[in-house]
Amino acid sequence: MKLSQRLNQLNTYFSEAVARIFGPSDDSYPTIGVQPFSGDLPSKSAHSHR
Incomplete structure (x- = not known):
């Protein structure tokens, strides 16, 4: 009986792993789209070494 419980x-265990790997994705990332760039552009002198 103990062997059948273990099996x-x-x-x-393996059935749940296979279902998780091959099942539908559960990613719940928000769809945010393209974000505008709001940083500072490098100055022209930063590229003078090229």
């Missing part, structure tokens, strides 16, 4: 637990 059942092992089967459940």
Whole structure:
């Protein structure tokens, strides 16, 4: 009986892993789109070494 319980637990473990790998994605990232650049552009002197 103990062996059958252990095999059942092992089967459940692998079944859940396979379902998680091959199941639909559960990513819940917000769709934010393209974000505008709001930083400072480098000065012309920063590129003078090229």
